[in-house]
Amino acid sequence: MSNRSGVSRGDRNRNTRLARLRAMVPVDNAIVGIDLADTKQMVVVADHDSKVLARKTFRCRAWDMGTALDWAAQRARAAGFTGATVACEPTGHCWRVLGQLAADRSMPFVCVQPSMTAWARRAEDLTHDKTDEKDAVLIARLTAQLRCYLPEPVDETWGRLRHLGARREQLIVDMVRQIQQIRALLECVWPAALDTAAQPFRSRTWVAAMSIVCDRDGGDLTRTRRLGLARFEQAVRREITRRGGQKPSLRIARNLFAALEDQRGVLAHRRGALERIHLILGDWQDNQRRLADTEARMVGVLDELELTELVTSIVGLSAVGAAAILAETGDPTRFTTARALVKHAGLAPRERLSGTFTGRTKLTGQGRPKLRLAAWRAVWAAKKANPVYAARYQHLTTRETNKLTAPQAQAAIAAAILRHLHAVITTGQCWDAQTATHGTSPSAPHSRAA
Incomplete structure (x- = not known):
């Protein structure tokens, strides 16, 4: 006969939550x-x-x-x-x-x-x-029936981080919308301009060159061609220096100058569309400055909470990425367990078991969508820079049984990031790769070595 109490960890967590309610x-x-x-x-x-x-x-x-x-x-x-x-x-x-x-x-x-x-x-x-x-x-x-929850405690510093996070998300949405508008307009009137750089909107040279075409020359490509390639490169170099850059990519500048000869597109709308692109580019660049200022403020709040060193100890997670996640979670110490935080994000698996039947496991998706998005964005850098996450991703996508697709594995890594954030903040200890890989159980390799 078993001497176990028959109360699982989930039962204990639920009992604790009900007692608080x-x-x-x-x-x-x-x-x-x-x-x-x-x-x-x-x-x-x-x-x-x-x-x-x-x-x-x-x-x-x-x-x-x-x-x-x-x-x-x-x-x-x-x-x-x-x-x-x-x-x-x-x-x-x-x-x-x-x-x-x-x-x-x-x-x-x-x-x-x-x-x-x-x-x-x-x-x-x-x-x-x-x-x-x-x-x-x-x-x-x-x-x-206790089917309620305790709202997040009111705290001035955490409240400020939440509002800054909402502001950052709004700026990102606006910037993405502006990029899509510019791309759609260029596809209509000057598609060759989009082929001059692999990632045009991440290139300072491309943005500076487009500003010269749309602002200095008012969208008149003939006037820009009369400058000649050498003077066009000098104008691009001056524009980049004015924006705080140092050295332009002459390859992109030359590609864009060559694209001035391209006659594809709706020519009757080209000048008006380029004027509109100039205005949207100005708004986009203003939002870039606002975004940088907002992110600096968010990192300042992390410094005020004395959490910057802890959260950035997770390899691959930047201070801005951690601040974006914490802006959605609030103080992680209000969650009794790391799994509760993962459920709050809607990244916990939903199992379907009944007798001998085993259904397909999916994510609940019932939590905060913006928290899921912030954790999802953090995966891209962490998966490349963090060897623990990279190995976990490789294992999940290549194992023989229950192999996950790439999005499923990325969701699992996002949940792991949330668990590790909860651990480092609630314990006050920096992230450790050995602990993240093997846990803290006595059977872990590093524990046996000790």
Whole structure:
């Protein structure tokens, strides 16, 4: 007979999470379910059987919800409860305001995922009806069932990193859109220009030469040809020096000068399209400067948190890449385990097992999409520079059984980066290749050698 307790690690983690939630939603507290909107707030006071004790509609802004919380607390005490727990969906920014008002009144505050509310809405009466009154009751019911979560603690420094991360993501999206616009315009009016460099938008020489064609000469390719190759190269060199560069790629400059003779494209639109490209290039370069400034600020926040040395100890992970990930996770110490952080990103595998049936394992994809994107971007450099990740990727894509495709292996590496980030930050120890490869179990090779 086994002497094991029969409680798995997953059971223990779940029990710990439920204990934390029960501390926020004690049985002595009534539950205040609030469906937030811009100027209409539906407030429901319910018990733990989701029986509605009181209901009221407040037509006010989020910062005026203090009156609603005071009313709910009074109704809870009148029903025999010692306090009240506030619950809402984390939509928009109103929930942050509500959390601040609840903290000012020492009222516990939890959040319910909108997806949980949507599923419960169908299970409530087998309809897709959506009303503020119904949603407020569902929020209270899910909270009573502990199907809620604790929102990220309010911290000024981590909050600043989160806002800078959102700003960086917005700039990247804008820059990608501008690049696609320029590429589409050139494909229409001057396709030969795109063939002059392998990666045009990563080449300072190409961008400088295009600025000369579009700005100095106003998109008049005949005027640019009259300069001659030697004077065109000198103009490109001056433009690169003005932008902070040193030496241009004369091969790209000569290729672009030769492309001035190309007559492919819609010539009637060429001059107007090149003028538009000039304006988009200016916006793109401004965004490049803004992006560099934002990334410098994010690294400064990491320095303020004293995390730069720890996160950059992971070979192949830059300070900017780590800051982009942490801007989405918040303080990793709020996650009880590294797997919880991976689940938060939606990178945990979803297993399908029943009896002798084994289904196909896929990623859950239910977490923060921007966190997945930040971790995915970090994979590209880490996979090349980090021998541990490179070996792991090689093993996953070449093993005989259960061989993964390249995207699947990259997702596994992204999850590993998140686990290692959680480990180095929560333990305060730098990344170690031996530990990352073999773990910290007593049977690990480095442990036996010790």
